[in-house]
Structures are given as C-alpha cells and as structure tokens.
Amino acid sequence: MHTKRNVGVILLAGLLLAGCATMGADGFAEDNNDPFEGANRVVFDVTLAVDRAVAKPVATAYRDVLPVEVRDMVRNFLNNLKSPVIFANDILQGEADRAGVTFVRAIVNTGIGLGGLFEVAEEWGYEGHSEDFGQTLAVWGVGEGPYLMIPLLGPSNPRDLVGRGIDSIFDPLSYVQWGDESYVPYVRAGVDIIDLRSRNIETLDDVERTSADFYGAARSLYRQSRENEINNGMAEIEELPDF
C-alpha cells in the first residue's frame, strides 16, 4: 500500500513541479533549464557527501572483493529483471522491432542464460537497450520540465520523476513490495545502485577532476545522456549548436 501512495506522491509532485516551472530572468537559468539551481546545488552537495561517505566506499569494496565474472552476473541478472519495464515502454513508444528484441532477450537470457545470470542474447545479435516511461513521455511530446536534484537519487526532472513512478507499475517486483514486509525490491535497488556506482568510479572521478564546476558538468551530462537515450542513440545533428 505504501508503494501505491509513494507513486501517487511522486506523480503529484512531478506534475506540480512541471506546472510551476519558470525560467530565470537572466537567460542562464533558461540555458541550463535550472530555475531551482540554488536548492539543487544544496541537494547536490548533500548527495555528494553521502556518496563519498557511503556509496563510493561500498562500491569500491564490492569491486575489490568480487571477481569481474560475478559482478557481470549480478549486472546481467539486474538488467534482465528490467525486461518487463523495457518491453512495456517499447510497446508504448510503438517500437515493435525493439519490443521484439526485448522479448527475445528476456526469453533467451532467462532460459539459456540461467535466470538472466549470463548475457547470451547479445552474443546472438540481440543487443540490449534501455527504455523507461520518462523516455516514453518524451516520445509522446511531453517536455522535461525544470532540472531537479532529488535527494540521494540524483539528477532528474518532473517528466523522469513521473516516469519512475509509472515504471514501478510495469515492474512485477513492485507488486512483491506491496505484500507484507518484503525486502526484495529494496535489496534489488541497493545492489543496483552499488553495482552501477562500481562501474563508474573512475568516470565520475574523471568528470570531477576535469570540471570547473562539477555541478554544472553533472547537470549537462545528465541532460545530454537522457536526450541521447530518448533518441535511441542517434545523433540529432540538426539540433546541435552551430559553431
């Protein structure tokens, strides 16, 4: 029941924020789509502090202790669990070919890949991709709304926030959470975060080391990455700045 309520709160908050989105008067907020920059920077600093104190050390230990083969199995398993969400969003975006690929991947990796532990489908030519309801909303023409830093979750925007809530409806494991005191979704979310963080330790260190303003660089990274995902990895050359 709590999850239902949480989804409702996220949806409401997302839609309200999308409704209140206003751009700054100096033009810079408009460039960066970040009218709440002051509050966002505070949340960014807190999230960064938590990352340095907890997530990064745990991710580093996870990477040091477990061999790469085991970590790859963990990642494959987690990716396979996302198949229903990806499949649903492929369909909602009218991507029949991609939905077919997701379906075959789920069958092959769950069956031959022993419950998703081994990535067999990619070797057979069925390359994985990500989809979520935030991307689906973008394909449907919904604007992103203002940039938001969500405590502990990181960069987002109202569209992706709403998408996150809807995706939990497509995710069979969310319904396990609505049973009595199930810890499965929390464990999955925790392992997912740690595994993902362990795969980006050097990359994020590099971004921080080479940034004049880490917050600004991270914001641009998020927005560009999301745009690229929405475009299914295709460069939108006409939309690039003319320089």
Added chain:
Amino acid sequence: MKTTYRRDLAFRPSHPIRRVPRVLCALMVAAAMMLGVSFMAQPVKASPETEAFIQKTIDDGYEILNSTTLSAADRSAQFRTFMMSLTDIRRIATFTLGPYVNRASEADVNDFVDAFTDYAVTVYEVRLGKYTGQTMRVVDSEDGRPDDSVVNAVVVNPANPNGTNIRAAFRVRNDAQGAPIITDMQVEGVWLAINQRADFTSFLQQNNGSVPALSASLRQQAQQLRAAN
C-alpha cells in the same frame, strides 16, 4: 542503452502469402508506402572522404598514444601538434565561453584560449590514453547542414572483441579554407564541447563572470592531470 535500431524502420511486412485479401492488400500497400517514406527519411551519409578523414585521424592519434619508442614528453608534444592540426581550437574555446565571450576583454579571451588549449589537449591525451591497446573503428556517418557531418565510431578492444563497445562520434566541419576540422567529440551520447560550455558558463555564473578566474582554474586542472599521469 546502445542500439542500432531506428524508429522509422519499425514497421516491416513479414511473410509472403499466396492469396491476399483486399484489406491485407491495402495494409501491405500502406506498409510499403510507409517504408518508402522511411527510406526517404533516412539520414544522408557523410562523404566517404569525411569518414576516411576520421578513420585516418583515429589511426594517427592512436599511433602516437600507443608508441613505445617515444618518451612521455615527446608523446605529449606530438599529440599536441597532432590535435592542433585537426581542430580550430579558438573556435571551440570561444564556444565554451557562451555569452560571456562578448562580455570579456580581448586580452582575457586570448588568455582563456591559451589556457583552454593546454587543458583540452591534456584532457584528451589522458582520456584517450586510457584506451591504449584498443582501437576505434568508423561505423557510419550523417550529414546535417552544409559543412556539418557527424561520423560515428566504436572503441574496439582486441582482447574482448565481442564485448560491449564504447560509442564515440566526431563532428566534422570545414575551416576557413574549406579543409575538414573536428569541432566536437561525443562519447556515449555526451558531446564534450557542449558539456564544457555548460560546465564553464556554470563556473562563470558562480564567479561573477570572471574569465581570468576560469583560465586559472583550467591551468590548475591541466597541471594536476599531468602530475597524476
């Protein structure tokens, strides 16, 4: 995340059938028309010369970075010369300043271009150096406005040829003489010059628009990067 599929190719006719009902026939005609539209909407490929320019650039760059005969100092010097010959660094540097370029004095902009050059060459050398022993292969390209192409490539690891490849792309435009130059590089969906512009303008916004402060910050970062590598 990675994909080679396109939305506009999502609808395809499947099996041939012997007797085609009228409704199906209409659907097939509609599908054929949609496919026709899809093919017409296909992006225009860049010229083979543009793709060849990028592949040669990649090969030459890796030859320097993978060299076992050059000293570290010589390798850095050669890589710097190599990069400067491929890009219009002032064009990129002034782009990354965003609207602040018009508010800064000419002397400050010139000093920033120097600082940016040192910073950019160092960052590219360090980042590409991480892929030594690997190679990059051009896979396709797309033409936008006249004098604007994007050439897509993948980083291939010979030790793991079936592994997930890192995607990269190069934006190719012409210089004043009409020769091709690289104005930006994309890694896993993120354009570096666009990211630098967001980063630098954000810094300037936090530092009263002081371009000299940004130049000093970039010089310090380049120095630290060199010391760490």
